[in-house]
Amino acid sequence: MSEPGLACCTPLSGTAMSAEQAEQVAPLLKALADPVRLRLVSLIASSASGEACVCDLNDAFDLTQATISHHLKVLHSAGILDRDKRGVWVYYAVRPAALTAVATLFSTAVPA
Amino acid sequence: MSEPGLACCTPLSGTAMSAEQAEQVAPLLKALADPVRLRLVSLIASSASGEACVCDLNDAFDLTQATISHHLKVLHSAGILDRDKRGVWVYYAVRPAALTAVATLFSTAVPA
């Protein structure tokens, strides 16, 4: 780490994101930072009923059912998807609060 | 992959995100899906002049200068940060288009 001998530029004024806040938001972004999971969320969100069962999601990808189940588990654990077992089938729905949280984060981050 | 023998639910109507679009947006989110990089962007964005030099950013973390330089390179390669070498020091600035792209992505993804 460099010593604070001389000031070369502005001292980063204003209230930036705290370390705790960053550690809290990063997992949410990490869950979305995957092409497959991004398409999964998009597919579910663009569905007419706002939800989708795993059987349809499986057919939309050239991936194993185990892999899709894994991705859905990641999205569910991150609080992005709601899980609802109805009989034999399992329906996933997008939790709007999670996505709007990300949207507001980046819309308020840049004041321009 | 399951055979489309019987329709169990809605066929995922509406225009969802394409595979190419997902492959294009995912790296941008992956670059932001890290607590350190999130704080870096936040620090630069909340700076009074809208930019920050690496020397100040180094002091804000308990990490090696090599690690900070690596994170800045990732953010720069993803098109999130602009790099401007001015004499001995290097200044990084947030590219607003990248952040607003993410914001609009998630604000339009959920129609509610």
Added chain:
DNA sequence: ACAGGACATCGACGGACGTCGATGTGTGAA
């Protein structure tokens, strides 16, 4: 009770990621 289907879990594999110490590169001052 039994069989079959829908989905989750497990264990394993290859590759990518975050971090570090060491070294390289370019700039300004003495």
Added chain:
DNA sequence: TTCACACATCGACGTCCGTCGATGTCCTGT
């Protein structure tokens, strides 16, 4: 020219991630 400094790059290490095949669990007909 020589030195010190700011920053980038390199090589290496441990860990996490995406994907798979195999297996387990739960539900529903028959």
